[in-house]
Amino acid sequence: MKKLINKPEDVVKEELEGMALAYPDLIKIHLDPDFDYRADAPVKGKVALISGGGSGHEPMHGGLVGHGMLDAACPGAVFTSPTPDQMLEAAKMVNSGKGVLYIIKNYTGDVMNFQMAADMARDEGIDVDTIIIDDDVAVKDSLYTAGRRGVGTTVLAEHILGAAAEKGYTLQELAALGRKVNINGRSMGMALTSCTVPAAGKPTFELGEDEMEVGIGIHGEPGRKRMKIMTADEITEILATSIIDDGPYTRTLAQWDKDKGDWVDVEVTDPPFKKGDEVLAFVNSMGGTPDIELPIIYRKLHEICEKKGLKIVRNLMGRYITSLEMQGCSITLLKMDDELKELWDAPVHTPGMRWGM
Amino acid sequence: MKKLINKPEDVVKEELEGMALAYPDLIKIHLDPDFDYRADAPVKGKVALISGGGSGHEPMHGGLVGHGMLDAACPGAVFTSPTPDQMLEAAKMVNSGKGVLYIIKNYTGDVMNFQMAADMARDEGIDVDTIIIDDDVAVKDSLYTAGRRGVGTTVLAEHILGAAAEKGYTLQELAALGRKVNINGRSMGMALTSCTVPAAGKPTFELGEDEMEVGIGIHGEPGRKRMKIMTADEITEILATSIIDDGPYTRTLAQWDKDKGDWVDVEVTDPPFKKGDEVLAFVNSMGGTPDIELPIIYRKLHEICEKKGLKIVRNLMGRYITSLEMQGCSITLLKMDDELKELWDAPVHTPGMRWGM
């Protein structure tokens, strides 16, 4: 294993410490339980947004804390969901009284831990709602499995919701907006190489020199299928058409019912993309894929969208939701409307995403 | 070789095309000869800044074109200096009449090609000056060799000069400022893994699973020495103290003498860092090192600077000057003064670096 680290068990803590030193005006950190949060939190009059998940996806989530994005982020060990005490303490720290929205990626562990945290926070009198992102079309739909994973749409949702929170959306409005973003966003990723979890010390999976893994998650978990390596254009074609041609997707997602005071399962259906849709196109590096390769993907994606009648009205290209040093990429398309475009353009100032300020 | 590309010989062209599609408001491209340039060029009343070099260091230089940074960037083939016709055509495209400054990294090929381009541009009546960045302390000083390489300070200089150009500095003032930045900036890098030039198809060098290369350049060229792999703290210590403890460095650099109408060799000496200096600390990923590891380096660098009496007043952390997918990092320290701090804080809006707008 070749990494710029000290001891594997210290990676997350030392990373947090380094972030606090590098961005003192932007973020503060809390250790044990671990989280980082906006230096100016709690922000008066604003609903607080909290996300979290296993580490190893940087800049998501810890590097996406700041104006127009998250109020706090809870890092688990690498690729391991964080624990409820982290989300609970973070909620206490950043809640301004307007309530807290937990943004959860759909993994069994993340969902369980965040739901426990939500229950605990409510016990302490904090108004908490949750949204789940499950946008990975690589996972075959079913009402009876863990469902689709939360991937690229998470990054987009975090800024859109962050911008909306700055504009004064209520907790209820933010939860509704988050669910709208989720059903309109779809992603798929692929890997050319594996990555190495520091504590494991060796690659999570083995790929032959001429192989790639298509439909990969963000935790080094194997994907939809292993294939012979292809050109960038062919890979883009597979990812883009899997996203664009995907039919309606129905599943149940747990939501907190305030009146009942209990979790309820709500059935939700994604509308498929259709000709004439305006989209945000997001080309993401899995971490190890360098900047020179992403525009090659973007170029082909642009061509495919044009052919399919989708109009790219916004875009994002870079490393935002990664799997350590894994080489590969993911594509996310988010159907846009006027509200989303306006929120997307709003200022954001975090270590990992910044514009307008 | 595992890369998201089509044909190796098409990488640079397709990357440019993708950049133009992804950032239509920011940059335009010219093919054959290849370069990208500000969408609003020539910017009236402003000196134009042009840099360039081999591809494979993205976002430098092509992704650093825009307000407060470069006016144009000329990409060579991967790791190969671009050719004079590129810099000549770029100069013609972005010159507003206030002249053009070529920002050159000190490699034999870059220097020769840019000097040829400067001569050609002058022949065509364009007022051209050049500055050379040679900040890599890994290269042992000597008046009789190719001298130190241009690395991390280049990125810092490009924004500082870009900000100064926006403020109306003249060509002469910009050249002087560029030389000031160069002698006050020092860098050193290291690699955990090699990288693979697309046209070569296999790693440039081989490193054992327990080895690292210290004092590496940015072209996969071997470094100062090969060592057993160490912890992040130890590596940071080696890089930081090599930079901070480096003595005065004297060399000759070619400058254009307007009165003589010829190139002259000017002897230049870098002042070493001293207790009480204010510095900008720049922790850079070589491309394949993921975001989770950089703060671990930054944390230790902060501690060392404090111990050495250097005060970090600004910082930059991320991937800015890379070697394709190479894992490793570099550290740059730039001594700051009020002028540099003000210029650093000025707005910049490029694909690869953005703030204040």
Next chain:
Amino acid sequence: MSENETTITKDDIVEWLKATAAVLEENAHYLSELDAPIGDADHGINMNRGFKKVMSKLPNVEDKDIGTILRTTGMALISSVGGAGGPLYGTLYLEAGKAVRGKTELSANDLVNLIEASLKGIVKLGKANIGDKTMVDAITPAVEALRQSVNNGNSLIEALHSMTDAAQKGMKDTIPMLAKKGRASYLGERSIGHQDPGATSSYLVLKTLSETIESRHASK
């Protein structure tokens, strides 16, 4: 028949937890390896981290009742394991603790109740059915076997053996299953042919209980 009256003491439980911590440390690598092909290669690391935390909390409650000890274990796991394993194993011990609240000694029947409560908690939280390729596939037959053996009047040690054997079989039975829950479910058909890491750690936890009681009983 007198054997059946063997009771499990608070100290047995403390020893079980200590032995579990040792067993999970020993098997951390193995469990993560099992998690690699169908998950994210962290199950062993997670469980090991969790039981280290349990060990650090144990001294504070060693002289409390069994319910308190198990609840403390559950809380420590929830706040340190993370992943799916954290809430699930946390719930396992929390529910176990609730089932024997205040007790300092457990009869064989208490043990049956304890493990049944644990299983119920896990199923309520994770909604896994038998055959979904999860830890539920190891614990369900184990509970069944334990209860039956106790009801048949076998000795506690014998009952624990039956439980362990059933857990082991349940664990092995996960190999041909197609995963329906957790991370492995993303793989669909490709999850077939791999033993579930959570079922494996559950087997180890139960086996360690059996071995602890047996060895402490023998040495008495």
Next chain:
Amino acid sequence: MSENETTITKDDIVEWLKATAAVLEENAHYLSELDAPIGDADHGINMNRGFKKVMSKLPNVEDKDIGTILRTTGMALISSVGGAGGPLYGTLYLEAGKAVRGKTELSANDLVNLIEASLKGIVKLGKANIGDKTMVDAITPAVEALRQSVNNGNSLIEALHSMTDAAQKGMKDTIPMLAKKGRASYLGERSIGHQDPGATSSYLVLKTLSETIESRHASK
């Protein structure tokens, strides 16, 4: 002695350039391999790209004088090779072209002047001394040998053989040298023990000249 009056025609030069393009394509991989341990592994790729460009420009000037042909070659290399090789090889052909401006046939003495001019141009641009481990270490002894052999009244073919042999020796002599110029100089002591890629490509260019003239002469 009549041999010494053999002349090099415009067509010989065109054939030489075509053969050079073929040889550099063949050796592209080898030259880049030589560039890997002490440079950046691109020398062969660069030269090959450059001579492809030369080949695309050649048809436009094939019926011009030798000076024009060589200048066109130099310009094509400058605008396509990049790196250190581009300006250096570009200068080699530009200066060669200048030295024989307007000619359509070259005497042995013309050839000596041509190659001397090339060398001078390279040295002026790159400021390398003999022993710095660059292409200058192959070309300098080659020029020397060529001039001497011509002055001694040997045949052009013999003189070209001497030139090639000297270039080869000069190339091999770079192996033990410590690099003082170009990318290899960053390596200091570690540059010792490797053959310089630029010296190698220079040897190939000169050897190709010799072989082209010899084979065309023999077939006449």
